[in-house]
Amino acid sequence: MSGLSGKVALVTGAASGLGRATALRFHEEGATVFAADQRPFDDPPCTTVEMDVRRQEDWQRVLDMIVAQAGRIDVLVNAAGIALDGDTVATCTPDMWKDTMEVNLDGTFIGCKLASRVMAEAGGGSIINVASINGATGDGGIVAEGVAAYGASKAAVRMLTRSAARFLAEQNTGVRCNVISPGYFATPMVLDYLDAHEDGAGARARIEEAQPLGRLGRPEEFAGVALFLASDRASAVTGSEYVVDGGYLAR
Amino acid sequence: MSETEGQMKGRVAIVTGAASGIGAEVAAQIANEGARVVAADLNEPANLPEDAEFAALDVTDPQAWQKLVADVVARLGRVDILVNCAGILAEGTLWSTTLEDWRRIIAINVEGTFLGCQAVIPHMPAGGSIVNIGSISAWLGDADLLGYTTSKAAVVNLTREIALDCARRGNGVRCNSVSPGTTGTPMVRDFFNAGPRATHDEWIAAHPLGREILPGEVAAVIVFLAGDDASFVTGADYPVDCGALA
Numbered sequence: 001m002s003g004l005s006g007k008v009a010l011v012t013g014a015a016s017g018l019g020r021a022t023a024l025r026f027h028e029e030g031a032t033v034f035a036a037d038q039r040p041f042d043d044p045p046c047t048t049v050e051m052d053v054r055r056q057e058d059w060q061r062v063l064d065m066i067v068a069q070a071g072r073i074d075v076l077v078n079a080a081g082i083a084l085d086g087d088t089v090a091t092c093t094p095d096m097w098k099d100t101m102e103v104n105l106d107g108t109f110i111g112c113k114l115a116s117r118v119m120a121e122a123g124g125g126s127i128i129n130v131a132s133i134n135g136a137t138g139d140g141g142i143v144a145e146g147v148a149a150y151g152a153s154k155a156a157v158r159m160l161t162r163s164a165a166r167f168l169a170e171q172n173t174g175v176r177c178n179v180i181s182p183g184y185f186a187t188p189m190v191l192d193y194l195d196a197h198e199d200g201a202g203a204r205a206r207i208e209e210a211q212p213l214g215r216l217g218r219p220e221e222f223a224g225v226a227l228f229l230a231s232d233r234a235s236a237v238t239g240s241e242y243v244v245d246g247g248y249l250a251r
Numbered sequence: 252m253s254e255t256e257g258q259m260k261g262r263v264a265i266v267t268g269a270a271s272g273i274g275a276e277v278a279a280q281i282a283n284e285g286a287r288v289v290a291a292d293l294n295e296p297a298n299l300p301e302d303a304e305f306a307a308l309d310v311t312d313p314q315a316w317q318k319l320v321a322d323v324v325a326r327l328g329r330v331d332i333l334v335n336c337a338g339i340l341a342e343g344t345l346w347s348t349t350l351e352d353w354r355r356i357i358a359i360n361v362e363g364t365f366l367g368c369q370a371v372i373p374h375m376p377a378g379g380s381i382v383n384i385g386s387i388s389a390w391l392g393d394a395d396l397l398g399y400t401t402s403k404a405a406v407v408n409l410t411r412e413i414a415l416d417c418a419r420r421g422n423g424v425r426c427n428s429v430s431p432g433t434t435g436t437p438m439v440r441d442f443f444n445a446g447p448r449a450t451h452d453e454w455i456a457a458h459p460l461g462r463e464i465l466p467g468e469v470a471a472v473i474v475f476l477a478g479d480d481a482s483f484v485t486g487a488d489y490p491v492d493c494g495a496l497a
Contacts, residue, residue: 172461250486
């Protein structure tokens, strides 16, 4: 019932971190998974796809290919995302701002727009966007010096989700659209940042302190929430934000 | 047999308000996952799920909670899951709500949840999970639902407090809430049968999917939060509302 057998899923940002864990879990649950990333990568259980989520023509090509190969698409997880160093309002350059917005927000918008059409034609589906606790609160110096562009892009993803969900419901498409807001997880994005940090151990300790469960999340723990939202068990869930943060935002 | 069946084998769950509506569905779904379910309510329902046992409980009575938990722990050894579904819904404005009305709704919806958590947490092993019932009304004002909206907002923040308290103790217990929209339960049916100012159609119109939520759909989110796939989720509120809060 909570499984995904017979379903076809596309996961972006699937080469690493939350996207990778999600693609693998969906595969385990019986879905046919297309795992997309901007660079070539190897993930034997899934069909890997190279795409740049910023480019509408890439989305079109990948969706056409999935429909041609698998006949349909039931689930989209927009996990592709970037966080750049030096993201304070003072130091974020216009180029950094543009890159962050294009990948995190424009990519999610194009994916929602194009995939929901394909899903609607087949009678429904589930879109899962990925925001962040930093889409709801500033980092406050816990880890990064700032989340100016990153936080703004993720806050926008939260609201894009609500608007898309309302539209897709009102059009009777059968397509649900929700957003997961993760806290700090043990992903390459976070771990590489800590490795490069002048006080990586201190920054890690601050994360563990800030997340009441006292640790980084494991990517599989994100995938469990994505699985639920992707499945038919979440049939009444749309336009919602599901936070998975070890209690970070509860404080 | 569903693919998830059996994931809660060996666990013990207490579900309040289990005689009807969301609570009855939660008891059935958790039992279906293999857990031993103690279905608590004021009166025994006609159809108790298989593998569930009934326990009479007034959630506002602290001694009744202590007695129930002591009995369950003595016989079954532990409580892994607590779902506080007992709750009431009543119309009332700032002026029409009597102090008696106010105390009743706060006692059942808020104190009942508080007492349940307080009684059960000391007996929960690591991996324990509590799910409380908020509402979309916790997040929206409604001039006709003064006591109800206030009580549900209190449940959502009580949930955060309990999550933080458990995290600080490091006891491995998580605590979350769900916020259902208008659900097809006897509670909602009775509310509209009493002739309130609002109509059922008006309530449904506030849900973009244009329909009532099924009790089983709310139970599915609760069962997810109670289970291991939600192991990094604590202090959160998960709406299940056909888009009402979007």
